[in-house]
Amino acid sequence: MPRTDPTPSAVSAVGALGTGRVADVVNLTELPAAVDEVLGEFFQATSPILEAIYPTVGEAGSALREFVMTGGKRVRPLFVFAGRQCSPPASGDKITLSETPDALAETLRVCAAIELIQACALVHDDILDRSDTRRGNPTVHRRFEALHAARGWSAASGHYGDSAAILIGDLALAWADDLFHGATPTGATDQSAPHRPVPFDATAVWSQMRTEVLAGQFLDITNEVSGDESRTAAERVMAYKTAAYTVARPLELGATLGGADTGLRRELHGIGIDLGIAFQLRDDLLGVFGDPEETGKPSGDDLIAGKRTSLLAVGLESASDADARLLRESIGRELDDAEIAAARGALTRSGAVAEIEREIAERRDAGLARIDALGCPDAARADLTTLAHRVTSRNK
Amino acid sequence: MPRTDPTPSAVSAVGALGTGRVADVVNLTELPAAVDEVLGEFFQATSPILEAIYPTVGEAGSALREFVMTGGKRVRPLFVFAGRQCSPPASGDKITLSETPDALAETLRVCAAIELIQACALVHDDILDRSDTRRGNPTVHRRFEALHAARGWSAASGHYGDSAAILIGDLALAWADDLFHGATPTGATDQSAPHRPVPFDATAVWSQMRTEVLAGQFLDITNEVSGDESRTAAERVMAYKTAAYTVARPLELGATLGGADTGLRRELHGIGIDLGIAFQLRDDLLGVFGDPEETGKPSGDDLIAGKRTSLLAVGLESASDADARLLRESIGRELDDAEIAAARGALTRSGAVAEIEREIAERRDAGLARIDALGCPDAARADLTTLAHRVTSRNK
Known part of the structure; x- marks a missing residue:
């Protein structure tokens, strides 16, 4: 042979x-x-x-x-x-x-x-x-x-x-x-x-980031089938699958490549969590209220997909019994335009939309203030500010 | 929130x-x-x-x-x-x-x-x-x-x-x-x-090993469905999915941790390929002829699973037309004891069993001779020899 x-x-x-x-x-x-x-x-x-x-x-x-x-x-x-x-x-x-x-x-x-x-x-x-x-x-x-x-x-x-x-x-x-x-x-x-070799601190952040995104993803698919309606479950998915993985750890990772000290790393991580959660909350709103022409996704996509978002968790917690029932019946199945409109109405009436918008603004403003206070080069702060606006104010 | x-x-x-x-x-x-x-x-x-x-x-x-x-x-x-x-x-x-x-x-x-x-x-x-x-x-x-x-x-x-x-x-x-x-x-x-930090040479071997095992696995599942009967396809799966991943790269990886030079690395890699292929060929024989009591797997397991092994490739290449047809009809479906016995007979008659046994012996002996010639501590050569026998002479 x-x-x-x-x-x-x-x-x-x-x-x-x-x-x-x-x-x-x-x-x-x-x-x-x-x-x-x-x-x-x-x-x-x-x-x-x-x-x-x-x-x-x-x-x-x-x-x-x-x-x-x-x-x-x-x-x-x-x-x-x-x-x-x-x-x-x-x-x-x-x-x-x-x-x-x-x-x-x-x-x-x-x-x-x-x-x-x-x-x-x-x-x-x-x-x-x-x-x-x-x-x-x-x-x-x-x-x-x-x-x-x-x-x-x-x-x-x-x-x-x-x-x-x-x-x-x-x-x-x-x-x-x-x-x-x-x-x-x-x-x-x-x-x-x-x-x-890459600095060991960067390897450690790289390690945390991968575990966090996989854990967040595991939690996400599990919440979808277990029907866990708690805010905590939705927030954890957001914190790990999105905020840590998309913003906080990447920011911290970049800083460790340059040998950042613990104080700067912690501050960038905190900024990243604020911006990342604002980013995900905006995504949650777009997932229900977004214009398909802008988002490229079907109308009411998150409802149909059965996503257990913070928006939904707050909605279920705050809605009237009738609206909560309507919302539960609008999750994880095909919906026509009237049903999507009804679910949107229930979420708005519950106060969830206003509360989520308020948290987006709070997180964004907290992030921006912390960026301003960073002891970093002007150019770095300017770039971070640009990115902060970009990820929290999008419509698609 | x-x-x-x-x-x-x-x-x-x-x-x-x-x-x-x-x-x-x-x-x-x-x-x-x-x-x-x-x-x-x-x-x-x-x-x-x-x-x-x-x-x-x-x-x-x-x-x-x-x-x-x-x-x-x-x-x-x-x-x-x-x-x-x-x-x-x-x-x-x-x-x-x-x-x-x-x-x-x-x-x-x-x-x-x-x-x-x-x-x-x-x-x-x-x-x-x-x-x-x-x-x-x-x-x-x-x-x-x-x-x-x-x-x-x-x-x-x-x-x-x-x-x-x-x-x-x-x-x-x-x-x-x-x-x-x-x-x-x-x-x-x-x-x-x-x-x-781990020596960079070790990181490079680690990288090669992971790509090789994933590539070998990809090739394996593709051969199973594409019906590729060539020896080359079967040998490549064996080389990458088993030999490189199970023996050659681990040996080389260990050596790079100690700063081995290119000559020693290449020699260990070669020994590993010989032993790894012998290991897989033994596995192929056990997959068709193994005793379920010893292997813990059903009789004729590889045939039923439709595995495109070297044993099968050599058999199809060397068998009479009637036996080749019989073999092709015994791949990838449930088989009763009589059908398994018939497929075994066809493989034996084709000369494939003898050829595979010959290559196992050749690979094992080549590996053992190369181990003897290594300029390594006696204890290391003794351990390698023990492992060489263990992986090529097993019955389960």
Whole structure:
């Protein structure tokens, strides 16, 4: 039998990723493209490995690459970058990250890594939610289901699609760690540039963030089926699945890359929780009251999906008995326009909409005040302020 | 609305894991218990975090802990340890790893980490294979399916079980990286013992290993449905899903922890591929010819499961037309005893059984000869030899 041994030499050698290719990133607007460049380099390095293992495995890599490269607002990278700017590589307000290429390369790599976490989260969420489309394209499990059917393969197409998407999400999660630590599955190490390990404090935040988002997601799917109506349950999902993962930990992570002290880390984390919860509460309102033309989602989407949001929890707690009954009957099933309008009316009458709007304003203002008080470079505070407005005032 | 913010201070502080608790590991026999101790410490540190997020999330952690702690032969840790002993912490044959507590603690941590990769692989594989039991207990997805049903929760129990198991596997994969890098999701850093980063070469091998096992698994499920009968396809699954992941990369990983040079790494990797392929070929034979009393699996299990093994590929290639047809009709469906006996007869007549036995002997002997020629401490070579016999001569 011929031997097909995967020896270390069988894989192509590539240099370290994200070093020096991105000449300059001076503001937030330029960040997404710079992150995409690092991601593109990473996929260029990894594609040949998967192709060499077997052509069908190469298709898994292509699917992941297309998923990551076509779409996504790069929200988490923006907060990593903003956090990193809060602890600049040298003292003084005038030093920007772009003037220290090593620090910039490391930051962009971590930004790219967090987008791979997000890819795993979305690919797996789409299986959990049985979603057919994502960003206008078929979801990964539907893509492989269709490929299975088109090729006339044996057994159930749906189960193959789910199985393929589970493994592709796993690959994204493993690759996220590779990127975070500056490794690639090529096994290549750049001898010309000795490897600089990520600060251990950053690794610790990275660890917390991943556990929190997975725990939050587990709680979310469990609340949906258990019918837990408590505010606490809804708030915990919001705190861990959204606020910690989308804003607080990315901000703190960026700061630890620059060696931030405990005081600054704690303050950025607190700001991130305020902004992240405001972000999620806005999302909750849009999920029931949003205009499908703006959000791209069906009218009353969260009601139909049976999401156990804070908006719903406050509504159920404060509504009249009749309205609470109406709300409970409007959760987790198809609804026509009249039924959606009725549920909206019940939520508004209960005072929940006003209370959620009040908390959004409180959280946003608290976050903005804390940003103003940060002992950070002016440019960093300005960027954080921009982001704070962007995530709390959106209409889609 | 009361704030439930996950601040850094909300998580309990624990010291670094695996430092100094395990007094001594002087031989392979003692290793599994020492690895279990590190795993137990890790779960003790992480359980309160999940519990604090929400009680139902704590149940996810308990399920993972029970899965990892009850069963498993710790094969991959044995090879990590054997590899580590090949590049001892100091020169000379007499220095054992147990005399350098830091090196031992690091090695045990990496051994524990690889068991969490294995936990992810098994939990997710069980969804892919629709398996009901694992190690005599319900699989993780069946456990959560049953929990859902017992509590009378809404929506489909089966889908909730799968969803919960996807997230629990993800958690294991994320935690594997945490353990590998010495972090815990508690965010605690042990100030008394400054963190020593894992050598970057080890991180690179860790990266390769995870991509290889996921790629091999992806190829395996795809071959099963595509009906790819080529030897190459079967051999690639074996090389990546088993040989690289179970033996070659663990050995090499252990060696890189001790700063092994490229020559030793390449040699250990080659030995690992030989032994790993012999291991899988033995498994293929047992999967068709094994005694259910010994293997704990149903008679003819691989045939019924439709596994595209090398044994089957060689059989299809060498069998008469009639026997090839018989074999193709015996794949991927329920079989009675007479049908299993007929398929066994066809495989034996084709010469495939003899060829596979020959390759097992060749690979084992090549591995043993290369072990003898290693410029490593005697004790390391002796342990490797023991492991080589153990994985190639088993009957279950």
